[in-house]
Amino acid sequence: MAFTRRLLTPALLILTLVAAAPPTRAGASPTTSFTAVDIASHDGTVLKANVIAPTAAGPHPAIVFISSWGLNDAEYLAQARAFAEAGYVVLSYTARGFWSSGGRIETAGPADIADVSAVIDWMDAHTAADPSRIGVGGVSYGAGIGLIASAHDARIRAVAALSGWTDLIESLYADQTHHQQAVWLLKLTAELLGQPSDEFDRIVDDYFAKRNIPTLLAWGAVRSAETYLPGIRANRPAILLANAYGDSVFGPNQLVEFFGALTGPKRLELSPGDHAIPELTGLAGLPNHVWTSARQWFDEYLTGADTGIADDPVVLRVRGSSTTEAATETYRDWADVTGSTNRYHLGDVPWYDRTGPLSPIAPTQWSESFHAYGDTVAGAGVVLLSNGLEALTGNPPSAWVPAVDRGRGAVWETAPLPQGAAVRGITRLHLTVRPGAATGTVIAYLYDVDALGVGKLVAHAPATWTSGGTQAIDVALPATAWDVPAGHRLSLVVDTEDGLYLDENAFGAAITVTVPSWIDVPMR
Missing domain, CATH: 2.60.120.260 (Galactose-binding domain-like)
Structure with a gap:
């Protein structure tokens, strides 16, 4: 684990330097510095987090960023700073079981979902966050957790789920086929950078041994946002889904189906690339179309700004060129995509x-x-x-x-x-x-x-x-x-x-x- 963390340190340092740089955007609001905090969750597990906020008096709209699989709360420093300069209280935390956060890896299980509510409770008690204007965002693991949490906590009014999943069984066992490379990568990352739970180890062992499939299906259903669609429909958060066509971990078809089942404000964006690649440059603070959409999405539904993003529910970036040059097509609904x-x-x-x-x-x-x-x-x-x-x-x-x-x-x-x-x-x-x-x-x-x-x-x-x-x-x-x-x-x-x-x-x-x-x- 120590060796792998040394390998990741330069990347995290780059993100830290980018986030710590003085504001360069005209009109950026002054902010506090990043503050590291410990948050005791519902079961006493301590989650490592950082907070940045505007220095002006609140209340302010607020965003919770949940770390990706194998990363920690430093992942979002560049984006957190940009959102704070725009007037948001931003709290990023490391999911349980990874890095220095307590507990063991539950793979978006009930404990992880309850953590989101505990973090919102802490933010409500200790910051100038407006509890009526809470957003949740994340890449990959953070996207999946945040999406499920929106079914359980009505305070979440907007979600930016980037390179996430909605059906974990579709991701791991589509058409009864084991996706070995993707699961091997998740297993290796968990073992190097976290503390897998006994249940996780047992599920992965069974997966590669091709046994106990009913148990796998039940385990995956608990960890799939589609299971909680009634709660999401009832709470009606505004949901942005952004994924890659070639995502070899969480394929795009499950997002298309989930998007069609949503009844509240929604948007689906698909781009060339693989898992978490479309958002990558944005994590370093560079211009990035996915993070631009996330900013507009939160502005639209947490601040009341008319960003125009609600006008185009489906956005496709055509393959065949780099994403920075790809032609962009917009549609009113997925049914309009195919003529x-x-x-x-x-x-x-x-x-x-x-x-x-x-x-x-x-x-x-x-x-x-x-x-x-x-x-x-x-x-x-x-x-x-x-x-x-x-x-x-x-x-x-x-x-x-x-x-x-x-x-x-x-x-x-x-x-x-x-x-x-x-x-x-x-x-x-x-x-x-x-x-x-x-x-x-x-x-x-x-x-x-x-x-x-x-x-x-x-x-x-x-x-x-x-x-x-x-x-x-x-x-x-x-x-x-x-x-x-x-x-x-x-x-x-x-x-x-x-x-x-x-x-x-x-x-x-x-x-x-x-x-x-x-x-x-x-x-x-």
């Missing part, structure tokens, strides 16, 4: 190039088989890294599609698209599969392929079955906003292995895809 859906039927794979058609015409009988002998060149990359680089370069994971081993996977392609295509929304794949083993996994990849066969990954998703016989598999690929250039093709690759996931394939087992099988691609 039409093109259904492409999978067809018979010819012997000469082993690439089947994706056609609007439904074919007659055909089948295509491959085997679980290992991976192909199709892949989603490495958790955080691959899609994180897309946020900086505009380039997603890619593959030369002609090199896909047809013995280990199958490929279908459209004809060249003369006008290109604006893919907007959630692509849905329906496969009819005759497996050669009782359990198995397939990974579906949708590529934008140029004339040379180089494919850029538009979206991907795994699916697992746990009983034999012919399977009707329906897979929702992650929501996206991707422009296919004129003359390019859309290519579907299906294979059996990807480093992000633990598959259920018996080595060498045959998998046969047959009719009816199709892919529905959402277009603007």
Whole structure:
């Protein structure tokens, strides 16, 4: 733990220096210095926190920032200072079980949710915070905790949930598939930088051993904001959800569904990148579109300012360029994102190039088989890294599609698209599969392929079955906003292995895809 903390010290020092720098913005209000405080929570657990506030007499609107997984309250120093200069009391705290905060890691369990209310109690008693104007924000772990807390504490009037989750089971076990890299990263971080609870250790051990799935599902439901939708609807906090299309920890589809179920003020923003990447530069105090939205959101719903942010409930930053240059599209609702859906039927794979058609015409009988002998060149990359680089370069994971081993996977392609295509929304794949083993996994990849066969990954998703016989598999690929250039093709690759996931394939087992099988691609 000490070694890892030494590695993180330079990054935290940079944040501290940025936050401690004199105000440079015109009109910034004078503030107190950062004050470190200890807050005794509901069960006596001491949470480490810091507070910064305007020097002017209150009451002031207030924000609670909750630390991300593996980080501490220093994470938000730059943003806390900026909000304080704008007239907010800001309290940031380290979630229980991490760094110097007491207790053990409960993974957004009931104790963590009660901590939020205890922190608000402390702020109400010890600062000039206005208890009728409380906001909660956070990145990743802090986002999930804050969102759930808004169902339990009616004092929370606005939430900025950045790179968070709403359905923990969807994050860890979507389509019955174990997301091994993401969970391994969470486990390693918890062990290096905190004190995991016995329950956490048991759940993670069971997860990798693929046992006690009902217990995992029950544990995840308690830690999912969607479980508490009735309370959120009753309290009606204003909720900002911001995530990345390529988030390899908390995928975007769960946010889309949750957004649709909200009845109060709401906004959904999706950007290129991976988990917590879109917000990263803002944590260092640099210009950042996500943190700009968070500021406007809190101003709109805690100070009464007309920032205009309520006019655009859905914001998509189009992939294919760096996030600082990405085209931005706004919509009144998620239903407006997709103008039409093109259904492409999978067809018979010819012997000469082993690439089947994706056609609007439904074919007659055909089948295509491959085997679980290992991976192909199709892949989603490495958790955080691959899609994180897309946020900086505009380039997603890619593959030369002609090199896909047809013995280990199958490929279908459209004809060249003369006008290109604006893919907007959630692509849905329906496969009819005759497996050669009782359990198995397939990974579906949708590529934008140029004339040379180089494919850029538009979206991907795994699916697992746990009983034999012919399977009707329906897979929702992650929501996206991707422009296919004129003359390019859309290519579907299906294979059996990807480093992000633990598959259920018996080595060498045959998998046969047959009719009816199709892919529905959402277009603007």
